[in-house]
Amino acid sequence: MIGDLDEAVGRLAAAQHGVFARRQARELGATGEAIDWRVTCGRWEALPDGVLRMPGAPATARQAVMAATLAYEGAASHSAAAALLGIPGFSLRPVEVTVRRRPYRVAHVAIWHRSRVLSESHLVVVEGITTTSTVRTVFDLAGRLHPGRAERVLDTVLTRNPALVKEFHSMLPELACKGRTGIAVMRELLKRRGPGYIAPASELEARALAALEAAGLPEPIRQFRAGSEHEWIGQVDLAYPDHRLLIELDSRLHHSSLVDMEHDKERYSALAAAGWRVIQATWNLVTRRPERFTALVREALDLHPAFV
Structure with missing residues (x-):
């Protein structure tokens, strides 16, 4: 029986970054005395708020997030959730957890947020960690980020999965x-992002679109397939087809060709x-x-009569 319990808890801990909750051990058949005995003899290591760790399990950031979700019976949220979900620009630390009710015990192992709607x-x-979904995480982050950064986060998510726009709405x-921040x-952001919305492919594209809008210029077509009547040359970021005008965006770190040709000279010759x-x-x-x-x-558009 002892071996069966240790084996079952070992499997559980292996799936949870080396940690498990005291209540989980009880659910597997451990008594309070059995748990305390294992902690005393070093088989298990006690962490704050009723969380236990297997000796030798490396202390990682993901383990800290897992331990916090077990301690507070909540979900990784805000910056920690964004990092787990692969949204650029966020870190697992400090650990943040959202809960439905105030934790019974409160140790300083994480920042916790209470939400009536979860x-x-x-x-x-x-990765075995209960986490707020991508859509919920963006809503939570919008309450603390500058609106411009919140917009970039939203568009980053929609670039990866355009279908999420329906879930956001x-x-x-x-x-x-009433009173919920963000x-x-x-x-306001979702007013401009209805069905069929195409998010900017990069931060540079988002900046370019914002600059054009601020200048009162017409919105260009994005991800336009350029070519002639008989030949497709390539895809470009921004275009005004009625004016035969293309805008090629070069990244900060390297030149990224927007048409599928090997050399700039050949590319521009084909486009010309x-x-x-x-x-x-x-x-x-x-x-x-x-x-x-x-x-x-503006000067390029004015070469043609449509906007004159």
Whole structure:
């Protein structure tokens, strides 16, 4: 029986980054005395708030998050959830957990948030850790981020999975209780992101679109397939097809060709032969000299009568 218990708890801990809750050990048949005896003799290691660890299990950031979710019977949330979900720019530490009710014990192992609305549909399991879903996590982050960064996080998520836009709109009324931070920001962002919305493919593209909008210029078509009547040349970030104008965005770190050809000279020759004009917009041009960038676009558009 002792061996069976230790084996069962060992399997559980292995699936939970080396930790388990005291209540979980009880569910597997351990008595309070059996648990205390194993802690005393060093078979198990006691952590704060009723969490235990297998000796030798490496103390990792994921283990800390797992331990906090077990201690508070909640879900990893906010920055910790974003990191687990692979949203760029966030860290597992400090550990943050969202709970439905105030924890019985409160040790300083994590930052905890109480939410009256935390249904099962708002939760997922990532690497064995109960975590707020991608959509719920973005709503939570919107309450603390600058609106501009919240928008970039939202578009990053929608770039990866455009179908989530429907879930964002569905969750908005669920969370739109009086006084909840971030709801006003999300409501405004979602007004411009309905069905069929295509998120910017990069931060540079988002900055370029924002600059064009601020300058009062028409919204370009994104991810446009450029070519002639008889030949497809490649896909470009931004385009004004009626004006035969393409905008090629170059990243901060390297030149990323937007058309599928080997050399710039060949690319531009093919585009010119097909009647296209190209504006190359670098990170510095778009972000540090947006007025120059928009002036170039305005001048190019004014060469044709549609916007005159």
